[in-house]
Amino acid sequence: MKQYLLSMYQPQGEIPPPEVLAGVMRDLGAINEEIKQAGGWVFSGGLHAPETATVVRFADGELLTTDGPFAEGKEHLGGFWIIGAPDLDAALAWARKITGVTMLPIEVRPFRDRIEG
Amino acid sequence: MLPADEAGEIERVFRAEYGRAVAVLVRVFGDIDIAEEAVQDAFATAAQRWPSAGLPPSPAGWIITTARNRAVDRLRREASRQDRHAQAALLHASAKPAQEGPVRDDRLRLIFTCCHPALAVSAQVALTLRLLGGLSTAEIARAFLVAEPAMAQRLVRAKAKIRDAGIPFRIPYDADLTIRLRSVLAVVYLIFNEGYTATSGARLVREDLCAEAIRLGRLLAELMPDEPEVMGLLALMLLTESRRPARSTPDGGLVLLADQDRGRWDRGLIAEGHALVRRCLRRGQPGPYQIQAAISAVHSDAATAADTDWAQILALYDQLLAVAPTPVAALNRAVAVAEVSGPAAALPLVDELSLGGYQMFHAIRAGLLRRLGRAAEAAQAYDAAIALARNDAERDFLQRSRQALPDL
Numbered sequence: 001m002k003q004y005l006l007s008m009y010q011p012q013g014e015i016p017p018p019e020v021l022a023g024v025m026r027d028l029g030a031i032n033e034e035i036k037q038a039g040g041w042v043f044s045g046g047l048h049a050p051e052t053a054t055v056v057r058f059a060d061g062e063l064l065t066t067d068g069p070f071a072e073g074k075e076h077l078g079g080f081w082i083i084g085a086p087d088l089d090a091a092l093a094w095a096r097k098i099t100g101v102t103m104l105p106i107e108v109r110p111f112r113d114r115i116e117g
Numbered sequence: 118m119l120p121a122d123e124a125g126e127i128e129r130v131f132r133a134e135y136g137r138a139v140a141v142l143v144r145v146f147g148d149i150d151i152a153e154e155a156v157q158d159a160f161a162t163a164a165q166r167w168p169s170a171g172l173p174p175s176p177a178g179w180i181i182t183t184a185r186n187r188a189v190d191r192l193r194r195e196a197s198r199q200d201r202h203a204q205a206a207l208l209h210a211s212a213k214p215a216q217e218g219p220v221r222d223d224r225l226r227l228i229f230t231c232c233h234p235a236l237a238v239s240a241q242v243a244l245t246l247r248l249l250g251g252l253s254t255a256e257i258a259r260a261f262l263v264a265e266p267a268m269a270q271r272l273v274r275a276k277a278k279i280r281d282a283g284i285p286f287r288i289p290y291d292a293d294l295t296i297r298l299r300s301v302l303a304v305v306y307l308i309f310n311e312g313y314t315a316t317s318g319a320r321l322v323r324e325d326l327c328a329e330a331i332r333l334g335r336l337l338a339e340l341m342p343d344e345p346e347v348m349g350l351l352a353l354m355l356l357t358e359s360r361r362p363a364r365s366t367p368d369g370g371l372v373l374l375a376d377q378d379r380g381r382w383d384r385g386l387i388a389e390g391h392a393l394v395r396r397c398l399r400r401g402q403p404g405p406y407q408i409q410a411a412i413s414a415v416h417s418d419a420a421t422a423a424d425t426d427w428a429q430i431l432a433l434y435d436q437l438l439a440v441a442p443t444p445v446a447a448l449n450r451a452v453a454v455a456e457v458s459g460p461a462a463a464l465p466l467v468d469e470l471s472l473g474g475y476q477m478f479h480a481i482r483a484g485l486l487r488r489l490g491r492a493a494e495a496a497q498a499y500d501a502a503i504a505l506a507r508n509d510a511e512r513d514f515l516q517r518s519r520q521a522l523p524d525l
Binding site: 002085086087088089091092108109110112 | 233235281282283284285287289293
């Protein structure tokens with residue numbers, strides 16, 4: 001079993017109305033349950049908006065702390081899953097399901113080494 | 118037998134069996150690099166041994182067995198030095214069923230891996246030519262006018278992604294098969310088209326790429342005989358290829374379909390293509406490749422350009438647009454409209470297409486404007502086409518057409 005990071009990218013700003021969001025969250029819950037049933041669950045999480053981010057970096061010989069996300073962009077990482085799957089096709093099948101209910105692009109990336117949930 | 122014949126024979130076995138051998142060993146070891154290295158090893162041994170010992174009864178079987186045994190020996194040595202990669206490959210090999218002969222599906226699995234949509238199309242093409250076609254990195258680089266180190270890097274990256282991301286060696290499940298097959302067929306057709314109209318350079322055609330694409334098309338047709346689009350693509354390539362001898366002048370100039378010496382068309386390829394088209398039609402599941410093959414077959418049926426059944430071609434283009442509405446198909450349909458109803462009916466259909474970056478759009482527009490007596494506009498359209506020409510033969514042809522316009 002390989003492990004994959006599924007990153008969900010969402011557009012800046014607009015948040016769907018609560019009644020739409022509730023339906024999406026319910027569908028995502030069902031997909032999470034399916035991933036668990038398939039034995040692929042490691043963990044997942046949703047993130048606060050990028051304005052809440054803080055970056056620490058090393059520059060000019062000192063550690064700097066600055067407000068804001070590392071990369072400004074039209075899209076940002078909104079949430080992620082770490083899942084186990086036998087191969088990329090299986091991981092892509094989960095990504096397709098998630099995109100199907102959220103309409104958001106999902107990036108699928110393999111982990112180098114096994115991580116424990 | 119003379120050594121030269123033996124060398125030719127080894128070369129022939131290599132071309133015919135390389136892909137099969139790599140595919141079998143990828144199944145056994147679950148790793149492309151190990152498979153390629155082992156097969157190359159085995160062919161190197163064959164090149165030393167066969168000239169004196171003669172060809173074994175089953176050259177392909179000999180190559181596969183030798184490659185497997187040598188790879189196992191090498192991996193055992195490496196595994197004993199705690200090489201985890203070698204240990205994993207050995208484990209994979211021992212977990213596989215004892216069957217060592219080629220499984221019909223091995224090459225099919227490998228084609229689907231090479232053409233996986235998680236790989237860039239340029240990498241899909243390079244991997245397919247390398248692993249299934251047995252072309253060297255240098256040959257692929259030459260065919261696509263890419264520097265050899267860049268092509269080598271493209272292949273290394275693609276193979277690393279297959280390994281690291283876990284792209285499986287598997288024929289896709291039914292639900293995915295149709296869409297995944299589409300990308301396999303697109304890769305083969307892209308190889309053919311690159312061969313048929315070289316996108317740059319002096320020459321119009323690179324016969325080796327056409328031949329390789331047809332070989333892959335035949336392989337797919339053998340492995341997936343129930344897929345009508347597979348038959349359709351093979352038919353389309355064979356019918357297009359049948360006209361190659363008539364498509365250029367001795368000095369390499371381009372000759373349009375209407376002006377070709379039809380006596381020079383390859384009747385054998387035409388007969389084979391027609392038989393495939395008829396087989397497809399009987400299945401009643403038309404797709405873009407089948408319809409394009411059928412259009413090509415109508416051209417092949419005409420003894421002279423004037424005998425062409427344009428009404429039938431137009432009907433087929435209508436069908437093509439219904440299943441695959443692309444601007445290029447609409448442009449080709451407009452050509453048929455010009456033949457059926459005249460250039461005045463076709464020009465507005467061409468003008469509404471957003472194909473300004475496509476050489477054929479301007480060339481076809483130029484031809485229609487010329488026939489309508491609008492020479493000045495035709496000259497402008499030829500200039501636009503010349504600026505977009507992909508090789509010297511096309512450029513020369515367009516320049517001659519422009520010069521042949523009546524005085525402005």
